[in-house]
Amino acid sequence: MTTPVGYKRRGLLIVLSSPSGAGKSTISRLILERDPQLSLSISVTTRTRRPSEVDGVHYHFVSQREFDRMRERGELLEWAEVHGNCYGTPRDPVEQALSEGRDVLFDIDWQGAEQIAAAMPDDLVSIFVLPPSGPELKNRLIRRAEDDEATIMRRLTNARGELTHYADYDYVVVNEELQTALAGVNAILMAERLRRRRLVGLENFVETIVEAL
């Protein structure tokens, strides 16, 4: 990313994880709308499409056969089985975005976060989104009204295990008031973008300042 002052920055990988219904998709959507430096990694999944979802925008919806083919060919940066479906991150768009100096946002589960952390530890920033309470998590899953009852129950059962993984993340954001949670994620992004080790060519930049004194 070229900045007005003439040094560059390496692209960041930002992972948002949470139990289903905590609000990570809502947070991702709003952050992406306002941040042109950020692209969403669009996962492939074998899950059926929800009524509000658009193929190629929220996910690439694929058959199990197509998913297995991608996995076998090494086209996935990471993949995992979550709530009985397969999800994976296509490798090419991530590498393309990073090479163009853009940051990439991932809405993936803890297993995916672990795999990306192992592959690219220096570039990863991980954020765990917590719901404000157990009853509120239930309410949100029910209110979203996009999954059938058995799916909601399965996701609530899985939430217990998923919640234990907050401890492996760099940051934790409680999504009680949406605007406050958004401000938290934006603050993390801004601070991480300013980390000195991500800035390339800083030495030359400082030299030009010194020379012009």
Ligand code: GDP
């Ligand atoms: P949500 O929990 O309501 O966002 O439901 P989704 O169906 O969108 O996601 C289901 C689970 O799969 C979540 O735990 C996601 O974090 C996870 N997930 C989504 N995309 C990926 C991916 O590309 N890789 C992996 N490993 N997990 C993913």
Ligand code: ADP
């Ligand atoms: P996830 O992607 O983590 O499964 P969603 O983003 O789909 O969660 O959010 C689940 C439901 O909760 C959605 O109906 C969403 O509109 C709602 N929601 C998200 N954040 C908040 C919030 N801060 N307060 C109230 N409702 C919220």
Ligand code: 5GP
């Ligand atoms: P949903 O089915 O509600 O869209 O997603 C369920 C879970 O799968 C969420 O926790 C979501 O973050 C996760 N998920 C979605 N795509 C991926 C992916 O590509 N990889 C991994 N590891 N998890 C994913």
